[in-house]
Amino acid sequence: MPLLAFDLDGTLIDESTKTHAPQLAEQLKTLRQQECKIALITGRFVLPPQILDLVQPDAWALGNGNRIFVADRCVSRHFLSEIEVQTALDLLGDLKLTVVGSAITDRPVNFVFDCDDPRWDPGRPGGHILPLTDMADHDVLHVMFMGEDAPIMRERLLSALPDLNVTGGIPPYTDCVNLYARQAKKHLTLQTIAELLQVSMDETIAFGDSDNDLEMLQAAGHAVQVGDMPYLNGICQDQVSCPLVGLPEWLDRFVAQGFQLKR
Template sequence: MTSPSHRRPAELPLLLAFDLDGTLVPELGNEVPVKTAQALRRLHGLGVHLAVITGRDLVPEAIAQAAPFSALASQNGGRVVIGGELHTSASFTPEELEAILAHELEGARLILYSDGTLYLDPPPEGQLPGWIATRGYRPLAEARGQVIEKVGLHHAGVAGHAARLRAGQPQLVLTGAQPPYEQYLTVTPSGAHKGAALTRMAEALKVPLSRTAVFGDTDNDIAMFEVAGYAVQLGTLPLLAQHANEQLAGPAELGAWLDHLADSLEAQA
């Protein structure tokens, strides 16, 4: 899978950027596996820049503190923090948000994300995913007039709504609505994707994009796979495989890969 022009990185400068769920941590996990965290700290000590680029709206504190990350991006790359300072925050125009919410999907569950606040109407049975119940939320009606950075829609018919949005609002960034998330669609504003976040981080940290390596597992990682110097897929999702230089089985294998990279960098010193 690796071509001669895309070999495993083995020298500085270097920026490594990680998706969270299914990549740096198990799905919906909130702690970096011990071996991975140790390898990340070792790489940082060798001069490697580390970053997170996630679809989540917040990077959990335990993950952010697991290693000395130079940059953290959330909202699928729409919110970027570099060196502890907010660098970019993308949001929808009122017209864009109106088009997204005009979904015609009866019974759809919507979540609107705004800088740490969730807006949603709970399902009739009152059951919510554990992470939402823990975080808390505001009623969906209160989102009007707020700065919204991401919208998630859950419904069996989201693929049709995605097609309508692509036709009427082509500037929006859509992920999901296809395997393995056939019933979940994520929408972010123009330019709010992981490729743009990686580009901003690399520029700010003075690392050429050719000296970046990224790690991800699903379709919202394609944008950063396309611009990075080297791309490592976690898992075997076919639509991502064509953009990857290498595959790992899952998060449990990541620590060993990173330790091997650290060995290579030490050999170059």
């Protein structure tokens, strides 16, 4: 049986409503009952428990693969080096961007420049918000730059750090650009998960909606574009409209076809 690998935001979760299709839980349950493997590969730093309860993946990855989990066990981590982080920060110049760095200590922590700003209050009780100046003392997983200058920062990062994973800064995420370690790329993560779950890459089906998913969609045995971003046109075998309508329709067809793809 195949491995179905899903991006989260914009693929399983609708961006505008922050909801999923009401039939999704039952569809995923049907797939699991037929011994299909399910993976969740997201750029998010953390996942709320209800997402894992919904998907119940055999494996999942955070930060595009800077952390990979199988059966609740973290099997790999990939950090940015201190030099890489400092190089990225030096590129800011006069750009108007909010910087957030992320790391794992005994808890997930975010490092922010405006540490006293009330918008960070929700994370303060658990000690999840620290000053940006503290970031150099930690193993950094991810740095995010938020603001209208994100597209400019994207170009600077791609030029100065071409081996790293730079995502966002283009539609549909024009106000945010992210930097991850060179190994934290979704196509490499898909390959790792497939190997861990003993599924050949030919039997993988990937679902994604944005630039962050492009290489994963190219690497998969079968690819499904969710949405209409033009830079994904032509690299996927299938295209569906959105997480709330097109994706569940595709899954229904897949089940009706006996969990086989029409080649």
